[in-house]
Amino acid sequence: MAALLRGSRLLLLKWDKHVDLVHVSTRSMASKTPVGFIGLGNMGSPMAKNLLRNGYPVIATDVFPESCKGLLDLGAQVVDSPAEVAEKADRIITMLPSSPNVIDVYTGPNGILKKVKKGTLLIDSSTIDPSVSKEMAVAAEKMGAVFMDAPVSGGVGAASMAKLTFMVGGVEEEYNAAQELLTCMGANVVYCGQVGSGQAAKICNNMLLAIGMIGTAETMNLGIRLGLDPKLLAKILNMSSGRCWSSDTYNPVPGVMEGVPSANNYQGGFGATLMAKDLGLAQNTATNTKTPIPLGSLAHQIYRVMCSRGYANKDFSSVFQFLREEE
Amino acid sequence: MAALLRGSRLLLLKWDKHVDLVHVSTRSMASKTPVGFIGLGNMGSPMAKNLLRNGYPVIATDVFPESCKGLLDLGAQVVDSPAEVAEKADRIITMLPSSPNVIDVYTGPNGILKKVKKGTLLIDSSTIDPSVSKEMAVAAEKMGAVFMDAPVSGGVGAASMAKLTFMVGGVEEEYNAAQELLTCMGANVVYCGQVGSGQAAKICNNMLLAIGMIGTAETMNLGIRLGLDPKLLAKILNMSSGRCWSSDTYNPVPGVMEGVPSANNYQGGFGATLMAKDLGLAQNTATNTKTPIPLGSLAHQIYRVMCSRGYANKDFSSVFQFLREEE
Amino acid sequence: MAALLRGSRLLLLKWDKHVDLVHVSTRSMASKTPVGFIGLGNMGSPMAKNLLRNGYPVIATDVFPESCKGLLDLGAQVVDSPAEVAEKADRIITMLPSSPNVIDVYTGPNGILKKVKKGTLLIDSSTIDPSVSKEMAVAAEKMGAVFMDAPVSGGVGAASMAKLTFMVGGVEEEYNAAQELLTCMGANVVYCGQVGSGQAAKICNNMLLAIGMIGTAETMNLGIRLGLDPKLLAKILNMSSGRCWSSDTYNPVPGVMEGVPSANNYQGGFGATLMAKDLGLAQNTATNTKTPIPLGSLAHQIYRVMCSRGYANKDFSSVFQFLREEE
């Protein structure tokens, strides 16, 4: 009964597509094999909970054991190391802050690959350098396992409501198996190509997002200085060729839109630090492939300076505030 | 009957709003007072023709008299100077390449203001520095005339099909009078505020457009280098926060979309030179108002370098080609 | 004999402040015709005083009459307007904040050109747009006067010690006459070519200076982050191809050099606001001549943002502090 209720909540959360999820998830509870989950931070925790809610037993671990508490209360099994997860689950999801953590969790002394079973499906949802994803895939293949990269777009809210978008890279034959799990945690799952291409797509999107956001902030600021009303200017841009997601969905100017970080003193949302990190990845991949990205590089530098000047934890749309004349 | 046919064509061209334009235009042919039109280049000519088609007698002039030929054949009266236009019409539209031309046509020795009648409505559709628009408005006011700026977005095709967008700045009481004429030449007419704010809106839009276009070109190029399929990458961006007009409507990568300059070797469209000019205006207004526009400045520089390297007359989306590794 | 004495005095004046200035100036007062001086701000005041010290009677004016007090005490005659200066002197020096002030002082209702005598030598030491210098020269020529631009490099200290560098543009035949006065106020006088070329040289130098300074700040900061000792790094750069004035003469890192603003919390020196102004002039001339200046543009934007973030009045070498991680 509790499961039933939980299931129906899920149904609503996902604004679902006419599928009797409640029935499905209750029925399959008994028959599902466990899923490993490593990395229970702000994003990983709600993601793992959504697996539980969909009836998957979860075997979890984190370098900070206290992070696992919430999941333990919901019935997950908590173990001591990635290696131990690998002993007990043949599908494992990792959600970690950066490349070195991923390398350690997979190939470190207590890493997954020390104990991984042949045929295990490894899905890494961290946002990291695509070349590291490729290295992990090679290392996994040597052990007879399959590695896919599946970074997400969407923040903590989307993670809680299972509305993330997953961009997936890896061998196509395993995509369906990955999709089964990812749809429990996200609203969109997109197959992008070979290993690393999920990361590539994520990095590309966020680079263009950063450019569009800074561009929108500059443009709105210039228009305001020239005497235009901000709401009117946003309206004109949005019906013209200047239109972009940052102008029509996430406008950085206080007072133009509601329900966005600019309406809330740039709290919440996607921090400037995180944007700087993703732009650093874009820069690294561009440098390594000798690809010119003049605006992407400058966007990176602007967010890097912002982090030095007290904007690290504000939403990335606060670049509007950063560029404005001080009062 | 000819008028009737012409009218109905117009109706179709404008995908109109349930108005019996045919009837209106035929009936008012006789009773309409003439409209002056100065500057019959690639844009001005089709605009003036649309006034004629809407039943307005047109008094035209251009520094290159041969430019007036097409209009003459359609029944316009061609005169020798802006001053002469001002003697014969109390509504005048100007469409000129740049600020110095506007200054000359209005305040030069044979300029409009030498002969302008009190109460004349002057509408400048050139794209120029907003501060020049303000100067012209002051000069016009001294002569008892009213000056409005009404730059357009949309190219030669939109001008021919009367589908331009006009961004209008000037005293609000005169807006209706301006709108009457502008709707003959455009599909959208937006009131932006005081004199100069039409220019401000235009400049802001094009700056954000340039940033979005270069950003899209960099992003698509990086993604392709990282192994992503260009169409798939465009699709992912367009369903995500990287979405912008340049990615979803005017993609710069050959093969991603049809009917755009990138599908036609970057011919037609909006030339890099024109974009560089508009970015120069954005830069000037930003410098003068002490507004930081880091990405806008860099976009300006990139189009300026492109003009130096053989891209002057290619569509501005050719920045994708400019940034690619040479074969 | 007097000339001989005056010459040797002058020589001393520039390098030695322990000179009987009063005696010199009193004695030669009789034989010299008066020089007009308009604009007695931080720079203009000490410059005009050096004219007095060299025996030139000075006719001065300023929009803020109180600025003239110090000069009045030293024996200058203070009048009410530029026009009045022009009535009384046939050599006039102007030192004003920006282009609009220059336009007003020369061509305004009480401007110099309202009363200028034929043959008058007009020397403008303001830093302004070269195109405005050219306009002023044309306007002066119409009145039979000669206009030269002679902007300075060097700050308030150099102005006080008559150690400024003047970069002079104008007709070559008048250069000697200008040089006679300018050597009283500066250590170097360089003839640059036609009218406006003094401004051009000044703007070019300051643009390269800004680029070198930001570059040095970035480089020193990066080296420090990588574990290098700042003094050692400066030494290495200065013996290598990274060497520039900002690294070897005006190093922006506290502790590397003495006697520079970085050793004094970035007080004194050349304010970020002034650098932003000069870079705005560089940007304007570049935009107008369609010259690409990617690093110059970005340097401009960086100083513009710095002005928005509280660095307006700090020396321009404080860009090092601006780029550093906050404590």
Place this chain on the structure above:
Amino acid sequence: MAALLRGSRLLLLKWDKHVDLVHVSTRSMASKTPVGFIGLGNMGSPMAKNLLRNGYPVIATDVFPESCKGLLDLGAQVVDSPAEVAEKADRIITMLPSSPNVIDVYTGPNGILKKVKKGTLLIDSSTIDPSVSKEMAVAAEKMGAVFMDAPVSGGVGAASMAKLTFMVGGVEEEYNAAQELLTCMGANVVYCGQVGSGQAAKICNNMLLAIGMIGTAETMNLGIRLGLDPKLLAKILNMSSGRCWSSDTYNPVPGVMEGVPSANNYQGGFGATLMAKDLGLAQNTATNTKTPIPLGSLAHQIYRVMCSRGYANKDFSSVFQFLREEE
């Protein structure tokens, strides 16, 4: 006495090529232990030859055995792999194109560390990421060997004439031993600090060099457009605060200086590709240390675009030509 002679010979060697090199090297051959040299490209070959000329027996290898021919003729012993070099020499110098080559030569299956003797001194003169230098040092230490980084400044000419500058990082106690060899190949040897700091100094210098060069090119181009004579402008900059190595020693404008690549159609010198590589290293270290380098990043992008547009093999001062309007 032999040491005395050797010393005076060395002194001459650096400034005079008319020296009886054969005699010197033959005589001292007996008393010196062999030095390994790995990587005999354009730089490595003349460096190794200078070791031979100074009387050091050389044990050499290269992935392209034909590269060793010249050295073989001069009496060097050529072996098959880095491992074999390590068996035969306890001082080894490496000079390789990039990080992956260094990693392979040290830690690969036939790498130095497979056979290195305890106490061996390993000196890497490649220009690579400082973090790779640190990794190599750790790996070497595990085998009881000592690793130092000693990248050079100066090109093929300086390598031939033993006039390179070496920037050395590593444990201070081993510096003298390194210096003994490096002085045979260079005119300046600078100790920079812990391992990796030689690379750091090199990267920092070249980043500032690139910024200064592009800045000089922009400035000279702008000045020329504004009507200034290029030689006069260079002279003014060089006596003012715009002065830098690129303006006073390596001016990028044809006709301003002799004996530099700009006087020879930008042939020879330091190719744009190599500058782009070094700027990529600067960018990587800056990204990894979260250091903002806005001008450094843009300089990187400009050289990257130049490489895409046909300037890859021209001297890096050809940025002046890249930015000029096409004829």
